[in-house]
Amino acid sequence: MSPAWIVLDIEGTTSSTESVHVGLYAYARTRLGPYIDAHRDDPEVADAVRETGGETTGETVAILHAWMDGDVKATPLKTLQGKIWADGFAAGDLTAHFFPDVPPALRDWRRRGRRLAVFSSGSVASQRPWFRHTPDGDLSALIERRFDTVNAGSKREPASYDRIAAALESPPGELLFLSDVPAELDAAAAAGWRATGVRRAGELSERADFGAHLVIASFEELS
Structure with a gap:
């Protein structure tokens, strides 16, 4: 059946795997800090930042980068990456x-x-x-x-x-x-x-x- x-x-x-780890991850990596600062009024972004435990944008980004380097499937990281990627696809910067x-x-x-x-x-x-x-x-x-x-x-x-x-x-x-x-x-x-x-x-x-x-x-x- x-x-x-x-x-x-x-x-x-x-x-x-390369298209995700090299293409998408590299795209999000340099944009995490600016994206967080530009979207602090977004409840999902605020929740994700709070869940990292970082006090400042710099600390938060350092934690997120460490998770990326360790391939940690952390929810705050996935949330922020997903939002950055969605913007990148919409802008034509990314193709799956x-x-x-x-x-x-x-x-x-x-x-x-x-x-x-x-x-x-x-x-x-x-x-x-x-x-x-x-x-x-x-x-x-x-x-x-x-x-x-x-x-x-x-x-x-x-x-x-x-x-x-x-x-x-x-x-x-x-x-x-x-x-x-x-x-x-x-x-x-x-x-x-x-x-x-x-x-x-x-x-x-x-x-x-x-x-x-x-x-x-x-x-x-x-x-």
């Missing part, structure tokens, strides 16, 4: 990267009646423009639901997948999760989901041990 929903990871699965097989597969799955969602460590705010501003046009309308570590929880905890299944109002067995990270697949499978590994050439997943999980090298293998 075909899955009712296909839930997608982004980094290393639909898109290259997708592996060549991804856009046609997403369109094909939708034509076949599959419903699509995203579960990424990147914030929901950053997911929207990422799918909207691509070389293949606007893909955002193909994605019905978006989840991140704020509204769902850790990607390596089965409880997060329980929450998503409840939000999608679907039995776990009708949900398929695609990711390049074996630990995430293990968590999804533990929650009763179908889970398929994505092994991309040139990515860390190229050398990953996916254990007993089904593994594909291209979304075309599922189409």
Whole structure:
């Protein structure tokens, strides 16, 4: 039986890690301080700054940079990055990267009646423009639901997948999760989901041990 929903990871699965860590991270890094100072009246920005524990903009930026260097999935960092990236995409400074097989597969799955969602460590705010501003046009309308570590929880905890299944109002067995990270697949499978590994050439997943999980090298293998 075909899955009712296909839930997608982004980094290393639909898109290259480099496009996120080099392209997006570098773009946000130098803009964190000026953005914070220019948007202090934004409640989300104010909350994010407060949650870092920094007293001044300089201290806050130093904490955020340390999190970036350590690849820490901290909510305040994700919130601020997402807002900066959204502005960058809207201004035409940024364009999302997708592996060549991804856009046609997403369109094909939708034509076949599959419903699509995203579960990424990147914030929901950053997911929207990422799918909207691509070389293949606007893909955002193909994605019905978006989840991140704020509204769902850790990607390596089965409880997060329980929450998503409840939000999608679907039995776990009708949900398929695609990711390049074996630990995430293990968590999804533990929650009763179908889970398929994505092994991309040139990515860390190229050398990953996916254990007993089904593994594909291209979304075309599922189409």
